[in-house]
Amino acid sequence: MSRIRHAIVSCAGLGSRLGLNSAKCLVHVEGKRVIDYLLPLLADIEDLRVVVGFQEAEVMEHVSKIRPDAVFVRNPSYASTSNSYSVNLATHDLHEPFMIIDGDMIIEPASFRRFLLAAECGESMVGVARSKTDEAVFVKLDESGYVQQFQRSPRAPFEWCGVAYLAGIHIERSSQFVFDDLSRCLPLKSYELECVEIDTPDDLKMAQREIHKYNFSFA
Amino acid sequence: MQRVAFCFDLDGTVIRGEILPHLARSIDLADEMQLLTTLTMQGAIPFEHSFRLRVKLLSEIPISTAQEIVSKLPLESNIIRFIQSHNSDSYLVTGNLDVWIKPLIERIGCQCFSSQANHSGDRLLGIKSVMQKEHAVKSLRERYERIVAIGDGMNDAMMLQGADVAIAYGGFRSPVENLVRLAHYVVYNGSGLCHVLDTQ
Numbered sequence: 001m002s003r004i005r006h007a008i009v010s011c012a013g014l015g016s017r018l019g020l021n022s023a024k025c026l027v028h029v030e031g032k033r034v035i036d037y038l039l040p041l042l043a044d045i046e047d048l049r050v051v052v053g054f055q056e057a058e059v060m061e062h063v064s065k066i067r068p069d070a071v072f073v074r075n076p077s078y079a080s081t082s083n084s085y086s087v088n089l090a091t092h093d094l095h096e097p098f099m100i101i102d103g104d105m106i107i108e109p110a111s112f113r114r115f116l117l118a119a120e121c122g123e124s125m126v127g128v129a130r131s132k133t134d135e136a137v138f139v140k141l142d143e144s145g146y147v148q149q150f151q152r153s154p155r156a157p158f159e160w161c162g163v164a165y166l167a168g169i170h171i172e173r174s175s176q177f178v179f180d181d182l183s184r185c186l187p188l189k190s191y192e193l194e195c196v197e198i199d200t201p202d203d204l205k206m207a208q209r210e211i212h213k214y215n216f217s218f219a
Numbered sequence: 220m221q222r223v224a225f226c227f228d229l230d231g232t233v234i235r236g237e238i239l240p241h242l243a244r245s246i247d248l249a250d251e252m253q254l255l256t257t258l259t260m261q262g263a264i265p266f267e268h269s270f271r272l273r274v275k276l277l278s279e280i281p282i283s284t285a286q287e288i289v290s291k292l293p294l295e296s297n298i299i300r301f302i303q304s305h306n307s308d309s310y311l312v313t314g315n316l317d318v319w320i321k322p323l324i325e326r327i328g329c330q331c332f333s334s335q336a337n338h339s340g341d342r343l344l345g346i347k348s349v350m351q352k353e354h355a356v357k358s359l360r361e362r363y364e365r366i367v368a369i370g371d372g373m374n375d376a377m378m379l380q381g382a383d384v385a386i387a388y389g390g391f392r393s394p395v396e397n398l399v400r401l402a403h404y405v406v407y408n409g410s411g412l413c414h415v416l417d418t419q
Contacts, residue, residue, distance in 0.1 A: 047414040052405075057396075060405060064389075069411040073404055089403075093418045 002044040003120045004099055004165065008090040009038065011063075011103035012053030012078040017200050023055040024104035024198055026062060029207050034198060035059075037106045037216065039066050041113075045099070047071065051086040053078025084175035091171060097122065100171070100178065102162030106207055108194035108214040115191050119165035126182060127163030127193045131155060132206065137179055139190060146187035150179040161195055223419050224363040225305060226355060226378060227298065228370035229313035229320070231260075231391040233327070235293045238315055242277050242285055252276065261395055262373030267349045270314055270334065274346055281341045285319045290326070295390055297409030301416055302329050308363075312355045312378055318343065332358075353377035367419050369412065370394075376401060386415060 015024040025035040042048055048067055052059045053075040060072050073090040075081065087100055099119070101107075119125050126147050128139050136159035140149040150160055160179055171181045182188060194214070196207040230237045243252030252273060259269040277285070302309040311324060311331040318336045332355035335347040356366055356378055368375070368382035371394045379385035379401045387394035387402035390409055399405055406412045 047418075049414075057399075060407075064407040068408045069406075069414070071404055071406055071411050071414050074399075074402060076400075095418070 001046055002116060004045055004116060005096055006047045006049065006091075006094055006098035007042050007045040008049045008051065008073075008087060008098060008100045009035075009042070009103045010051045010083050010086045010090075010100070011035065011059050012051045012056075012075040012086045013083065013104075014054045014079060015104070015199075018198065018204065019201070023059050026055065026058060027104075027198060027204065029106065029198070029204070030211050033062065034104060034106060034207075035063060036066070037211075038101065038103065039063070040216075041107060041109055042067075042099075042101075049073050049090040050103070051075055051090050053086070082176055084171050084178050084181065085173050087171040087178060088173040092173075097124075097165060097167035100162075100164050100166065102197060104198045105162060106196050106198070106211060106214070107163070109216055111192070111194040115163070115165075115193055118191050122167055123189055124167045124169055124185065125165045125189045125191050127161045127195075128158040128190045129161040129193050129195050131157060131159045132196075133202075136160070137177075141190055142187065145190050147182075147190050148187055150183050158190070158192070161193055162197060163193060163195070221364040222362070223308060223365045223367060224359045225302075225309045225416060225419075226312045226352075226359070226366060226368040226382065227302065227309065228372070228375050228378075228388070229311050229315060231371045232369055232388050233295060233298050233302070233311060235295055235391050238289055238292065238319065239273050239277065241288055241292060242280055242319070243273075245280060245284065245288060246277070248276060259374065260372035260392075262376075262397065266314060266374040270349055271346060274316065274343070278343045278345070280343070282318050282336075282338060282343055283341050285343075286322050289319055289323050292323075294327075295409040297413050299327060301413050302327060310355065310359065312350070312352050312368075314350045314352070314374055316343075316346070351377070353381050356381035365419070367416065370398065373398060384415075384419060386412065388412060 011025040049071045051073045075086045138156035139147045240253040243249045306329045309329040316336040317333045324331045334350040337344040366382045367384040368378045369386045371388045385402045387399045387405045389407040
């Protein structure tokens, strides 16, 4: 078992920018669903909470077959609320540190394992990735690798990737974005992850290319 | 610190099965009883009408025989552990008859809201009152600031609606769709359920 006890995977959103009429975590990439790549990485985390909304029955059916002890947190207002709202629903009763992960991500397993090990020291940590597009939320890092600022522009070498380990930081229901809450707690330690987030059809194409570079054999 | 009460449905949640179909097996009516029970869980038949009919069918079974059958039913071990470690704030809330489940409740060791039987010795005469689960929640409100309710069928709907935290449980069978719509959380085994309960 990991020393990190709680992980929240956000899978409630409509995925309207991808436009596939499917919850993004259920989209197929190279023969497997996106969530199938993520769940093995979280196998050692005792309390896995999956926030569901759009196509909740399908997501619950699929995830519970792989992770029967998963806790599904319902966000019936998924169409009109932000990811912060979903994260708050899943974490408002937690009094211990937790991981948050967007459910539309494919993460290279070795880099995720290093992230988990680094997080075990107990300090809040923000996952960052090499910037891939101009539409990302970029992070301005200091020389020690601490996040000084989240910004839409100018483009920076690293972007916020939707993964964080939060100790004593609460995500408010009313926030527009998770990084709004993180912005109030800066500076925050960063840790680089190799990953792709699937928001658009172009991201999906990128994921189909990038995934062959990832080694899932020991995930 | 808020005082929290935990209200558990019995059949299909604490017990890994249904009491009435097991009792019916002893008088060779298992399939008929399972059909009635399933329709009731899905909300196709109102609970009270169905329960009165089912009890009538089962009334020839001596109470001691029913107790013995109920006592042998498998329990969900994670939930039992949770109840026993929070026994002063855990409640079983069930439509089942008090006389049938008495030894089981004593063994689990928590408090219980149930339907009540009229009986004479070992003989069941009829039903004195049918448990309305929302009444259990209302009465606990006087003593608790926060109520957590766990169930799987439509007869749990009012209990979940009255609770502060509503959990649809699918450990024995999938929770009915309309109950899921009332729930804050959905879990599919006892271990997952305890992850939620431990953080309340």
